[in-house]
Structure formats: C-alpha cells, structure tokens
Amino acid sequence: MELLQKLEILADAAKYDAACTSSGLSRSGRPGTIGSTTAGGCCHSFSADGRCISLLKVLMTNVCVYDCQYCVNRRSNDLPRAAFTPRELCELTMGFYRRNYIEGLFLSSAVLRDPDYTTERMIQCLRLLREEYRFGGYIHAKAIPGADPILTRQLGLLADRLSVNIELPSAQSLALLAPDKKKQAILAPMKQIRDGITVSKQELKVYRHAPRFAPAGQSTQMIVGATGESDRQILALTQGLYRTYRLKRVFYSAYMPVSNSPLLPAPQGFQPPLLREHRLYQADWLLRFYHFQAEEILDENQPNLDPRLDPKCGWALRHLEHFPVEVNRADYETLLRVPGIGVKSARRILAARRFGPLNFQGLKQLGVVLKRAQYFITCSGRMERGLRVNPDGLLRHLVALEAPNLAQPEPEQLSLFSTGGAS
Amino acid sequence: MSWTQVSYLYDGSLAGFLTCVFEAYTHREEPADFTPFHQACASFYAQRSIETDQAKAQRVYRSLEGKLGKTGKDWLLRGFLTCLPDRELWLWRFLRLGYQRGPGFTRDLTNPAVCQIHKAVLALNSEAHQFTGFVRFSQLEGVLVGTITPKNRVLPLLRLHFCSRLPQEQFLLYDKAHREALVHTPGKWAILPMEDFQMGQADQEELAYRKMWRSFYHTISIEGRYNPRCRMTHMPKRYWGDMTEFAPPEQEALEE
Ligand code: SF4
Numbered sequence: 001m002e003l004l005q006k007l008e009i010l011a012d013a014a015k016y017d018a019a020c021t022s023s024g025l026s027r028s029g030r031p032g033t034i035g036s037t038t039a040g041g042c043c044h045s046f047s048a049d050g051r052c053i054s055l056l057k058v059l060m061t062n063v064c065v066y067d068c069q070y071c072v073n074r075r076s077n078d079l080p081r082a083a084f085t086p087r088e089l090c091e092l093t094m095g096f097y098r099r100n101y102i103e104g105l106f107l108s109s110a111v112l113r114d115p116d117y118t119t120e121r122m123i124q125c126l127r128l129l130r131e132e133y134r135f136g137g138y139i140h141a142k143a144i145p146g147a148d149p150i151l152t153r154q155l156g157l158l159a160d161r162l163s164v165n166i167e168l169p170s171a172q173s174l175a176l177l178a179p180d181k182k183k184q185a186i187l188a189p190m191k192q193i194r195d196g197i198t199v200s201k202q203e204l205k206v207y208r209h210a211p212r213f214a215p216a217g218q219s220t221q222m223i224v225g226a227t228g229e230s231d232r233q234i235l236a237l238t239q240g241l242y243r244t245y246r247l248k249r250v251f252y253s254a255y256m257p258v259s260n261s262p263l264l265p266a267p268q269g270f271q272p273p274l275l276r277e278h279r280l281y282q283a284d285w286l287l288r289f290y291h292f293q294a295e296e297i298l299d300e301n302q303p304n305l306d307p308r309l310d311p312k313c314g315w316a317l318r319h320l321e322h323f324p325v326e327v328n329r330a331d332y333e334t335l336l337r338v339p340g341i342g343v344k345s346a347r348r349i350l351a352a353r354r355f356g357p358l359n360f361q362g363l364k365q366l367g368v369v370l371k372r373a374q375y376f377i378t379c380s381g382r383m384e385r386g387l388r389v390n391p392d393g394l395l396r397h398l399v400a401l402e403a404p405n406l407a408q409p410e411p412e413q414l415s416l417f418s419t420g421g422a423s
Numbered sequence: 424m425s426w427t428q429v430s431y432l433y434d435g436s437l438a439g440f441l442t443c444v445f446e447a448y449t450h451r452e453e454p455a456d457f458t459p460f461h462q463a464c465a466s467f468y469a470q471r472s473i474e475t476d477q478a479k480a481q482r483v484y485r486s487l488e489g490k491l492g493k494t495g496k497d498w499l500l501r502g503f504l505t506c507l508p509d510r511e512l513w514l515w516r517f518l519r520l521g522y523q524r525g526p527g528f529t530r531d532l533t534n535p536a537v538c539q540i541h542k543a544v545l546a547l548n549s550e551a552h553q554f555t556g557f558v559r560f561s562q563l564e565g566v567l568v569g570t571i572t573p574k575n576r577v578l579p580l581l582r583l584h585f586c587s588r589l590p591q592e593q594f595l596l597y598d599k600a601h602r603e604a605l606v607h608t609p610g611k612w613a614i615l616p617m618e619d620f621q622m623g624q625a626d627q628e629e630l631a632y633r634k635m636w637r638s639f640y641h642t643i644s645i646e647g648r649y650n651p652r653c654r655m656t657h658m659p660k661r662y663w664g665d666m667t668e669f670a671p672p673e674q675e676a677l678e679e
Contacts, residue, residue, distance in 0.1 A: 004635055011642040029587040031609075036588040043657070044556040045668060047644035050653025054556075057643060095632045096639075098567060098592065099560045101667070137588075256647050272647050351530040362533035 001082060007092065009082040013062035013073050014108055016258075017165075017221065018251040022054040022103040022138040024216035025160050035097065035104070035137030037160065037216070042103050055106035055140060056096055060084055060122055064110035068167070068178040069261040070226050073110045077259075083112070086125035090133055097137055104138030104160075105129070115146035119155060126158035138216070143193065145185040152189050153213070156196055160216040161248070164189045166241070169234045173227035177263055193218045194245045217248035224280060225273035226255035226264055230303040232294075235283055239294040242287065252280045279305040286311055289343055290336050308399045313339045316376060317395055323376045324383060328357050339398070340373030360384055371401055426453035430468040434475050435459035437503050440511055441480035443473045444518060457511035491518070492526025498544050504576040507543035514540065551580035557658070558585075559667045560594060561633075563623045567594035570622065570665050578605045578614050586612050595620075625673070633667050640668040 023041030043052040059073070061083035067075045084092075089107075096102045107125065112118050122141060129135045141159035143152050156162050164186055168174045171183040196213040203210035220241060224234065238250045254277040257267035283305060286292040290312070297311055298304070306314050316323065316339050325338055327349055335346040348366040352358060357380050364370055374384040375394055389397060429452040433439040440457070447454055455468045463470075487496040499521075502514050516536040521528050531537050554577055560567035567589070571577070578598050585594065586607055596605045597620040604617040625633070663669040 004631075004638060007635055008638055008642050011639050015643050015645055029590050031590050034589060034591060036584075038555075038584075040552075042552070042556045045640060045666070046654045046658040047640065048651060048654060049644045049646075049648035050650035050657065051644070051648070052657070053640070053643060056639070092635070096636060098589070099562065099632060099636070099667070100556075100558045100569070101636050103556070254648075256645060274648060348532055352532045355531040355533070358533065365533050365538050 003088060003092065006082045006084060006088070007058070009080050010058040010060075010062060010084060013079075013110070014057045014059045014106070016072065016253065016256060017057060017106070017108060018253040019140070019163065019219055019221055019249065020052055020054045020057055020106060021249070022140070024248050025138070027136060027215075029136060033134040033136045034094075035135050037104070037136075037138045041138075044100070044102055054103045055138065056093055056102045056104070057106040058084070058089070058108075060089070060107060060109035060118070060125065061112045062110045063112050065113065066111050066178075066180040068181065069259055069263055070168075070177055070223055070255065072258045074259075084125070086121065086128050089125050090129045090135075093129060094133055094135065097135070102137075104140070106140045107159075108142035109144065111144065115144040116148050116151060119144050119147040119151040123151065123154050123158065126155070130158055140216075143189045145181060145189060147189070149189070149192050152192060153196065156193060156214040157211055159214060161219060162193050162214045163219040163221070164193070166190075166220045166222050166237075168227055169222050169224070169229040169237055170227070173229070177226070177261075190218065190220070190245045197246070218245065219247055219249040219251065220245075221251035221253055223255050224252045224277055230298075231276070231280060231283070231305045232298040232300075232303040234280060235287070235294040235297060238284060239287055250284060252277050252284075275307050276305070279307060279311060283311040286315075291333055309395075309402060310339075312337070313372065313398050317391065317398070320391060320394075324378045325376060326378050326381065327363065328353055328380055338373055338376045340369035340371070340376070342367070372398065426451045428453050428455045428468050430455050430466040430470045431457045432460055432463050432470060432472045433457060435461075436475060437500070438477060438480040439473065439475040440503065440514070441483040442476045443511075444483050444515065445476075445479040446471075446473055447515070454512065454515055456509070457515075490525065491521035492529065494529045495521045495526060498529060498540050501544045501547055501580075502540045504579060505543040505547045506574045507539065510543070513543075547575040547577065547580070550575050551577040553658075553662070554581055555584050557662050557666060558596065559665060560596075561622065561625060561667075562629050563625065565593065567592055568597070568622060569594075570597045570599055570620065572599045572661070572665060574600070576601050576603070578603060581605065582612060582614065630673055633670070633673065637668055637670075637672065 021041050022037065023039065025037045026039040027037045029036040041054060043054050045053040047053055062073045063081045063083060064073045064075055072079065093105045097104070107122055109118050109122055112121070126139060126141065139159045140161040140163065141155050143155060143162050143164045145164060166186055167178060167181065174181060174183055193214060197217065200210065200213035204212065241247050241250055254272040254274050256272050257265065257270040260267060283297050286297060287294060297315060305311055316337070322337065325334055327335065332346055332350060335341050335349060336343065345367040349358065352362065352366060359379050360370060363379070375389060375397070431443045431454050433443050443454065443457065446452065456466065487499060491499060499514060499518060502510065502517065507513055513536060517540045520534065520536050529537060532541060550573055554571055554573060558569050558571060560569040576598070578596065581596065582605055585596065591609055593608045597617065598604065602616060602618055603614055604620065605614050606612065
C-alpha cells in the first residue's frame with residue numbers, strides 16, 4: 001500500500017480524538033537535533049471544521065481486536081485497515097516537521113493483537129524518532145489501557161504528553177459500550193502516569209539530567225452525548241480528574257453518529273451536541289482559571305448548562321446578590337466572576353487603577369467586554385447611564401447578546417477563548 | 424515654554440528614529456511628523472533632515488531601560504516593527520511620557536499613547552505567533568524556502584524561533600510585504616533587504632510531501648462539524664495565499 005493511502009486511512013481513523021494541542025512544555029532546540037516546543041503550543045492550521053491542527057494526528061494502526069460500540073475502528077466495523085511501519089511514520093513526521101506543517105506527532109493506536117504488543121510498536125517508532133532522527137519536537141502519545149506498566153513507563157520517557165482516554169462519563173456507560181475496557185484498566189495507567197510525573201519532577205530538581213517522564217503532563221478525553229449523563233455529573237467527574245490525577249486538560253468530544261448499535265443514539269437525524277460541548281469547555285475553563293467549584297456552576301436544581309448563555313453569565317444571574325461589583329475596589333477573585341471580565345482584563349484593572357479611578361471608557365480600553373459587564377459593575381459608585389434592568393430583562397439582554405454567535409453553525413471549543421495559539 | 428514643531432525626515436531605520444529622538448531633545452523640538460526620505464513630500468511644518476548617527480542613537484538606546492523600564496523598552500523596540508498608523512509619532516509620545524514618568528508608566532493602559540503602543544505590540548506579537556505555525560517551507564535543492572505576507576515586520580520576532588528549531592537547516596523566509604528575508608545556515612543568520620524573490624521548481628519528493636499534507640489536511644476535518652466561519656476566525660483568508668494546503672494541486676512531473 002502506498003504511504004499516501006495509509007496516511008489517509010490512519011488520519012481518518014484518528015480524527016475523532018479531540019486533543020490536538022502541543023502545549024505544556026518549553027524546550028528550545030539544540031545543535032545537532034531538530035525541533036523545539038513552546039509552553040503555549042502552536043496551531044499550524046485550522047481544518048474546515050474550525051479545529052486547530054497542531055500535530056500529525058494518526059494511529060499506528062486501525063486494526064483492532066476490541067469492539068467498543070462508539071468507535072469507528074471497532075472490530076465489527078467494515079472499514080479499510082492499515083498500519084504504519086515505525087520507519088514510515090518517522091519519515092512522514094520529519095518531512096512534515098521540516099516544512100513547518102506540524103508541531104510534532106500525536107500517536108495513538110487501535111489494539112493490534114494485545115495492549116503490550118501495540119505499545120511496543122509505538123515505543124519502537126518513538127525511539128527511532130528521538131534517537132536516530134534526533135527529533136526534539138512535541139510528541140503526544142496515548143497510553144493503551146491494559147499494557148504492562150513497564151511499557152507505559154518507556155512510552156512516557158519518549159513522549160512529552162501522555163493521555164489515557166476515560167472514554168465515557170461513567171463506569172456504567174463504559175461497561176455497556178466498551179465491554180473490553182474496565183474502569184480500573186483506565187484509571188491504573190492514569191495513576192501510574194501521575195506518580196511518574198511527580199517523581200520525575202522531584203528528580204529533576206536534584207539532578208538536571210534526570211530522565212523526563214511526560215514533562216508536558218497528562219490529559220484525557222470523554223465522549224459527550226452518546227450516553228445519558230448530565231452536565232453536572234460530567235463537571236463533577238472533570239473536577240475529580242483534575243484534583244485526583246492532576247491532569248493538564250480534560251477534553252470533551254461531541255459524539256458523532258458512527259454506529260448503528262441499539263445502545264447508542266440512532267444515527268438518522270442525530271445532531272452532534274456541539275453547543276453542549278462548547279458550554280462544557282467554557283465551564284471547564286471556569287474550573288481551571290476562574291476559581292470556580294463544579295458545585296457552584298451546577299446543582300441538583302439545575303443539572304445542565306443553559307445552552308443559551310455562557311456558564312459564567314448563568315452563575316451571575318443566579319447570584320445577583322454579589323453584584324454590582326465596584327471595579328475600583330474589588331479584589332482579583334471578585335473581578336474574575338464578573339461576566340465580560342477575563343483573566344487578562346482583571347489583571348489589567350488591578351494595574352491600571354493605581355494611576356487613578358477607572359471609568360467605563362477606560363475599562364473598554366483594558367479589554368473589558370462592556371456589553372456584558374455593564375450590568376454587573378459600578379465605576380466609582382456609578383452604573384452605566386440609564387441601565388436599570390430587572391433580572392428577567394437582564395436574562396433577555398444577555399441571551400440576545402449571544403444569539404448572533406449561535407445563529408451560525410455552532411462555535412468550536414476554541415472560538416471564545418483562544419487569543420492565538422493552542423490552549 | 425513649548426517646543427518648536429518640526430517635521431523630521433529620516434532614513435526609516437530604528438537607529439535613524441533614535442537619532443531623531445536625540446535631536447528633538449537637544450534642540451527642544453516637538454516632532455509633528457516623521458517621514459522616511461523616500462516618501463518625502465511638502466509639509467506644513469519646517470522640515471529637517473536627520474542623518475542617522477550611530478553614536479547618538481546608541482546614547483538614546485542605552486538610556487531606554489533605565490528611563491522606560493524593561494517593559495517600556497521592549498514595547499518601544501517592538502512598536503517600531505508594527506504597522507500602527509503614525510507609528511513614529513506614537514512612539515515619540517510614548518517615549519516622552521516614559522521619560523517624564525519613569526518605569527511603570529506602561530501599566531497606565533488608559534493613557535492614549537500607552538494604549539496605542541500596547542495594542543499595536545499585542546497585534547504584532549500575535550501575528551508573529553500565528554506565523555510560527557502558518558509559515559510553510561518547501562524543500563528546494565536541500566534548502567527550506569518559504570514566503571509570508573504579514574501586516575507587521577515579524578521576521579525579527581520569528582528569527583529566534585526558527586533558528587532555534589531548525590539549527591541544522593539552511594533556510595530562507597521571505598517577507599513579501601516588507602521585502603526582506605531571514606536567511607539561516609547552521610550557526611549564522613541575517614535579516615536582509617531583498618527586492619524580489621521567486622520560489623524555484625519543486626522536485627518529486629517535494630511534490631509528494633505537498634500532496635500528502637493536503638490529503639491529511641482534508642482528511643482530519645470532521646464533516647459533521649463543518650464550520651468555515653470558525654476556521655476563518657482563527658485563520659483569516661489573508662494567510663491562505665502562502666499556505667501549501669490551499670495551493671491548487673500540482674501536476675506531478677512525468678516520470679522519465
Ligand atoms: S480499543 Fe480503541 S480503537 Fe479499538 S475499538 Fe476501542 S476505542 Fe476503538
């Protein structure tokens with residue numbers, strides 16, 4: 001089979017994986033090698049679906065012995081199959097990298113024969129890439145649940161980021177749809193990777209040349225909308241994952257109808273929940289950068305995110321007792337909770353107000369989205385002229401503000417947040 | 424007493440601009456505008472031609488960090504690379520403010536001069552960051568060559584990134600908008616003015632890689648998530664002209 005054909009098959013098989021980021025690690029190039037990484041990551045292109053293309057995202061092979069119902073590569077699916085040799089994939093990576101098409105390699109694999117054999121082939125490829133081709137660019141590798149911990153360890157010494165997919169938001173769903181995978185088989189490598197990273201960091205403090213284990217951290221992803229979990233359950237799980245496994249990122253992937261299985265939503269007329277995915281990313285953002293707790297964002301009375309509003313607006317509307325906030329006095333945490341004020345503009349407010357009291361015009365210059373923020377703030381005791389709205393009116397105003405963004409095909413995870421660069 | 428308003432003609436270089444600053448302070452002149460020699464035209468104000476003087480420029484340059492602080496100096500130097508309209512005039516106002524107030528003045532983001540320069544520098548930085556991803560090289564006779572058409576002069580910002588990333592490679596990156604090129608061979612680099620540059624013929628291997636990249640680019644997109652508006656937000660059309668994935672498929676050279 002020609003290389004071009006293999007590439008098509010194995011990129012097609014990998015495209016449903018949500019993560020394509022190259023962030024979390026800054027490593028400059030060294031003479032005699034090729035490649036570097038930057039902490040913020042880098043998008044090299046955007047595909048027609050609006051997603052960032054940062055890494056050459058492919059499977060080592062799409063031949064699989066498992067039969068996970070939600071996956072295109074499941075054993076029972078009739079599909080062209082292919083496998084890269086380690087050498088082929090190295091040549092391809094280097095050819096793309098030198099031309100600046102990509103930031104590195106995202107290597108995953110279906111389970112060929114068994115998890116150990118699969119992982120060994122991935123290791124072979126990465127070892128060749130690092131040692132023979134002297135590649136210093138970004139590598140994200142998928143750890144295969146069920147593989148021998150020694151192999152997962154080797155994988156993590158070659159890759160910059162490791163991930164294990166949690167796949168579905170609950171153990172019941174997993175048992176139902178991925179009978180070959182056990183929750184424990186997924187959590188065990190996650191735990192191993194967490195501990196590996198911690199130990200490696202400590203060793204590096206003592207000895208600069210200590211081996212680096214997954215220095216760009218660990219991530220995971222789950223499919224949303226294939227099964228019945230609420231947003232509240234998903235966010236609670238996410239928060240748990242961040243806390244327990246110290247993950248860098250949790251990715252959400254709106255389920256695409258790839259199967260006729262009666263256990264899954266029928267593909268006819270199924271709309272992938274893209275807006276829901278988008279709202280989950282926004283809520284995830286609140287957990288990671290805005291000091292929110294999952295329990296604050298959603299509770300028993302409201303188990304799902306309001307699709308019409310970004311979750312921070314939603315929270316503010318339910319907690320009008322915290323507002324209005326006086327921008328010339330409020331502390332950082334309080335400012336962060338104001339809709340229309342982001343991490344950057346909150347910092348700028350703190351810096352700029354030392355030179356004198358801020359007014360609405362000044363806030364605009366600092367990058368505050370006044371259209372949203374105006375309802376929730378005062379400047380030196382004053383609200384924006386003529387703005388006196390009751391809670392119902394407020395909801396309508398805020399929903400109207402978002403409506404134009406939602407009329408079109410729904411925005412993708414990055415559209416609201418990224419100010420250049422992969423997150 | 425207010426300073427006399429003068430219109431400065433200079434060579435358009437950073438050293439030239441810093442010389443103007445030196446002259447303005449010694450002669451107590453308030454620049455009303457700055458014009459590069461080759462764009463000179465009649466002015467409402469008294470015109471003065473400033474010859475670039477390295478020693479004077481150095482004196483101003485050395486004062487920057489102390490007077491403006493690290494951030495102020497960085498913004499001034501980067502500001503010079505931006506496409507901000509009346510760029511030199513805004514930089515002059517920015518610099519005067521810094522000289523009056525001292526380091527820390529950059530936090531006063533509601534001041535018009537600080538705000539203008541800050542925004543322009545952010546735009547420059549973000550454009551440079553985008554180009555670290557959007558640059559496309561072709562390998563022609565062992566040399567990597569690429570072209571870009573940026574709004575701001577991003578090559579000085581891209582230099583470190585690409586030289587560090589590709590230390591063993593020979594490459595040339597041409598800025599079509601500002602007619603200058605970043606050239607690199609192992610251990611050495613330069614940014615040179617270059618009036619024109621034409622890309623050479625691609626060989627079989629190069630064509631094969633372009634084809635594979637285009638194919639990967641189209642394959643990786645999920646049909647059910649088609650969202651051209653979102654793509655356009657992240658990667659505006661102005662970048663597409665220099666990118667391999669949007670070039671029309673080439674005829675592969677016929678085998679002998
Ligand atoms: S093991 Fe992985 S590739 Fe194989 S069917 Fe399950 S999810 Fe798909």
